[in-house]
Amino acid sequence: MKLLTHNMLTSRCLKGVTNGYPLKIVANEVKTENVDYNSEFIARVIPKVDWKVLSSTASDFGVSLPEEPPADIESNEDMLRKVHHALLEIEITQGDLICPETGRKFPIKQGIPNMLCNEDEVK
Amino acid sequence: MSRPEYQAPPEFYYNDEEARKYTRNSRIMEVQYQLSERALEILALPEGIKAHILDLGCGSGLSAAAIEEAGHSWVGVDISPSMLDVAKERDLEKGDLILGDLGQGLPFRPGTFDGAISISALQWLCNADKKSHNPVARLKQLFTSLYSCLARGSKAVFQFYPEDDKQVELITTQAMRAGFTGGLLVDYPNSSKAKKVYLVLFTGGIDPVMPKPLVNEHELPSAVSNINRKMKNKPVRGKPAKKSREWILAKKERRRRQGKEVREDTKYTGRKRSGKF
Numbered sequence: 110m111k112l113l114t115h116n117m118l119t120s121r122c123l124k125g126v127t128n129g130y131p132l133k134i135v136a137n138e139v140k141t142e143n144v145d146y147n148s149e150f151i152a153r154v155i156p157k158v159d160w161k162v163l164s165s166t167a168s169d170f171g172v173s174l175p176e177e178p179p180a181d182i183e184s185n186e187d188m189l190r191k192v193h194h195a196l197l198e199i200e201i202t203q204g205d206l207i208c209p210e211t212g213r214k215f216p217i218k219q220g221i222p223n224m225l226c227n228e229d230e231v232k
Numbered sequence: 233m234s235r236p237e238y239q240a241p242p243e244f245y246y247n248d249e250e251a252r253k254y255t256r257n258s259r260i261m262e263v264q265y266q267l268s269e270r271a272l273e274i275l276a277l278p279e280g281i282k283a284h285i286l287d288l289g290c291g292s293g294l295s296a297a298a299i300e301e302a303g304h305s306w307v308g309v310d311i312s313p314s315m316l317d318v319a320k321e322r323d324l325e326k327g328d329l330i331l332g333d334l335g336q337g338l339p340f341r342p343g344t345f346d347g348a349i350s351i352s353a354l355q356w357l358c359n360a361d362k363k364s365h366n367p368v369a370r371l372k373q374l375f376t377s378l379y380s381c382l383a384r385g386s387k388a389v390f391q392f393y394p395e396d397d398k399q400v401e402l403i404t405t406q407a408m409r410a411g412f413t414g415g416l417l418v419d420y421p422n423s424s425k426a427k428k429v430y431l432v433l434f435t436g437g438i439d440p441v442m443p444k445p446l447v448n449e450h451e452l453p454s455a456v457s458n459i460n461r462k463m464k465n466k467p468v469r470g471k472p473a474k475k476s477r478e479w480i481l482a483k484k485e486r487r488r489r490q491g492k493e494v495r496e497d498t499k500y501t502g503r504k505r506s507g508k509f
């Protein structure tokens with residue numbers, strides 16, 4: 110699972126949960142992958158990203174991003190590359206995602222988060 | 233034979249053996265890939281835009297391959313671990329897989345995706361596989377959560393195999409209640425073999441213009457004949473093992489040959505990180 114996906118993932122399918130965001134990551138295995146850099150894609154995706162969540166998550170994985178997106182980000186190639194790396198190249202392969210409201214764990218195995226709920230947990 | 237939906241719940245029907253067909257049976261692969269290309273065509277994303285696409289019931293990742301080929305990124309959701317295992321083996325880099333049940337709602341923040349496609353999966357939602365399953369409620373969960381996680385002005389395209397008119401009505405009613413507009417598009421309506429049904433849904437903010445159906449079979453998208461060549465570039469169980477150092481080095485080498493910018497190889501290339509920071 111990439112941090113891009115983490116940035117968009119919630120536990121809102123659970124009964125009683127309103128936002129279920131952000132999910133806490135407990136990472137037991139992390140890899141880095143090379144993904145082709147595309148400045149257009151990154152610039153387009155940034156407005157959709159919850160930047161605060163990204164910058165705090167990225168720092169847990171050793172990438173430091175400013176607390177606010179720089180105003181000139183679209184022309185700031187160094188920054189775009191850093192965001193690219195954080196969003197697409199860091200891969201959590203084993204671990205857990207934890208619902209911030211209920212503490213429910215969603216395991217990540219072979220890079221795939223298991224978001225299945227029991228029938229009595231869903232709305 | 234009876235429809236697969238009646239034989240077993242999807243997470244059991246799509247076991248390892250069934251999933252392997254999606255890597256070995258070139259006929260299945262070709263058909264699913266074609267349907268994905270057609271769904272993307274119907275999605276009609278603005279020219280030149282790199283979009284983030286949701287793939288519902290993504291299975292073995294064939295549509296993800298079509299999405300990447302078109303330059304977009306994606307997230308795929310499927311309920312079958314065996315199908316996802318196969319998808320994981322494909323040489324895909326611009327997306328993520330999620331094990332999830334569409335009938336439980338989609339676990340994403342509002343406005344996340346620029347479009348959604350779904351190939352040959354929606355009919356499964358009309359089944360009650362468990363006592364607690366209620367197809368109406370499950371379709372409602374799917375469509376309301378989908379409406380929310382799509383950006384305004386985007387579309388969702390579901391190719392599916394409706395059983396009868398009643399099922400079409402069940403599905404469209406729930407989609408409309410969730411706020412979508414749109415309806416069915418039927419390609420090759422006059423051919424019992426080639427006929428394909430798409431549910432095309434629009435969120436608010438765009439004029440819902442239904443695309444034209446294909447009528448004559450020679451209108452098949454031309455890219456289709458390239459499927460075998462394309463899929464050869466997406467090896468499924470090639471050596472070396474995916475994500476191994478060898479695999480990464482080979483991939484970087486290929487990229488360099490294509491004249492792409494590639495990071496230098498170092499002793500860290502392909503190393504696992506410890507989870508602690």
Ligand SMILES: C[S@@+](CC[C@H](N)C(=O)[O-])C[C@H]1O[C@@H](n2cnc3c(N)ncnc32)[C@H](O)[C@@H]1O
Nearest residue numbers: 242264289290291310311312333334351353356
């Ligand atoms: C015919 S396969 C198509 C797979 C893929 N879309 C393709 O075109 O190659 C149908 C897929 O729908 C998935 N599916 C069925 N019911 C589902 C559900 N409730 N939630 C998520 N996926 C489901 C199955 O696991 C299976 O992978």
